[in-house]
Amino acid sequence: MTKFVRVEPISSARAQLSETVARIGEQGVQAEPVVIGRRYKPEAVLISFELYEKLADLIDEIRLAPLIRERLAKAATDQDLSLEEVAESLGIDIEEPAPPASQERGSAA
Template sequence: MTKFVRVEPISSARAQLSGTVARIGEQGLQAEPVVIGRRYKPEAVLISFELYEKLADLIDEIQLVPLIRERLADEKASPDLTLEEVAGSLGIDVVASQGCR
C-alpha cells in the first residue's frame, strides 16, 4: 500500500463506533475506510457494506480465473461432444424427452 494509513486505536474506534458506522452508512461507496489497530499496526478495516459487496464479487471473480483457465485448457484437449452424447452419458433419452412438452 503506497498511501499513508492513519491507524485508529481500538479504544478510540470503540468509543466512536456508533457514529463511525452511521457516517460510513450514509456516505456509502464514498466513505473513507477506517483502519483500526494496536500500536499503530493496522489490524482491521471498517468499510461500507456497498464496498464490501463489490470487493467480494471481485474476489470471487479473481478466484474463478484459474478454474476457468483450467477448464478452457481441458476443453481444447477434449473432443467436442454432441447433446445426444452428453445426455446419453447421463442416462437421458433426448428423443423421448422432446416429445414431453
C-alpha cells in the same frame, strides 16, 4: 500499497463507533475506510457493507479465474463427438430401426 494509513486507536474507535458506522453507511462505497489498531499497528478495517459485497465478488472472481482458465483450455482441446460415437458410447444401435409406436403398445398388453 504504499499509501500512508492513519491508524485509529481502538479506544477512540470504540468511543466513536456509532457515528463512524452511520457516516460509512451514508457514504457507501465512497466512504474512506477506517483503519483500527493497537500501538499504530493496523489490525482491522471498517468499510461500508456495499463496498464489502463488491470486494467479496471480486475476490470470488479472482479465486475462480484459474479454474475458468483450466476449463476453457480443456474445452479447446476436447473433440466434438458425432451422433454415432455418442450412441456407441451409450450402447445404442442407431442403424436398427425402432419398432412402430403402435406395435410397442400392443406388445405391452
